[in-house]
Amino acid sequence: MSNAKRVAIVGVFSALAFxxxxxxxPIFPAVNFLKYDPSDILALLISFIYSPIMGILVLAIxxxxxxxxxxxxxxxxxxxFVAGFLFVYPTALIYSRKGRMREILGYVVGITAATGGMALLNILVVPLYWKVPLSTVFALLPWIIGFNAIKFTIDSVVNYIIHGRVAKILEPNKERL
Structure with missing residues (x-):
């Protein structure tokens, strides 16, 4: 596949993700500022089909x-962006050798990395950004962890179901493993 076609695909998927x-x-109405959107699925699809770097480019754009x-x-x-990166990059990196077991392992690692990483990032950033005591962040932490675990599990399940079909459309000569 030509570089121009890949650039076009990254552009289209970035625009769709946007x-x-x-x-x-919101997944949890009690903390409605934590909102789920499915845009990271498109970055993960591109990561699986082409490369983790191209998926990260979709996230960034x-x-x-x-x-x-x-x-x-x-x-x-x-x-x-950090949440998407923590999910997409390790998931796609592990999957890059293909195979259902590696794919499932990639999802588990990606969900864990994003959920844990975002818990830590919220502890570090939210008190400074919202100007709230750390105790407030710790009170919200179970919601934050639950939200990210659910969000990235949904993204994983959707990607698991559709990425083979999308890969066949984008690269018709490429077989799904």
Whole structure:
């Protein structure tokens, strides 16, 4: 596949991921500022089909676009990028050798990395950003951990179901392993 075609695909998937970021809803109504959006699925798809780096590029582009056109919240969008990175990169890196067992292992590692990493990042960032005591963050921590575990599990299940089909469309000569 030509580099131009890959660049075009990354551009299209980044734009789609940006649009999908607007489809958001809280998983836990008690903490409605934690909103699920399925945009990281597109980055994971590209990571599985092409490479982890291309998936990270999709994450970066969709987050930059969202920052410019909607949020204006650099801390929130940076945390969104870190969460996506912590999930997509290890998942795709482990899967890069293909196979269902490696794929499942990749999901488990990615979910764990993103959930644990975001718990730690929230402990470090939220008291400074929201100007709240650390005790407030610790009170929210079970919600944050649960949210990220659910979010990235949903992303994993959806990717597990669709990535083989999408790979066949984007690279018709490539067989699914």
């Amino acid at each position: 649009v999908i970021m607007f489809v958001e809803f 969709k987050d930059i676009l969202f920052y410019i056109f909607k949020s204006g919240d650099i801390v929130g969008i940076a945390m969104n």
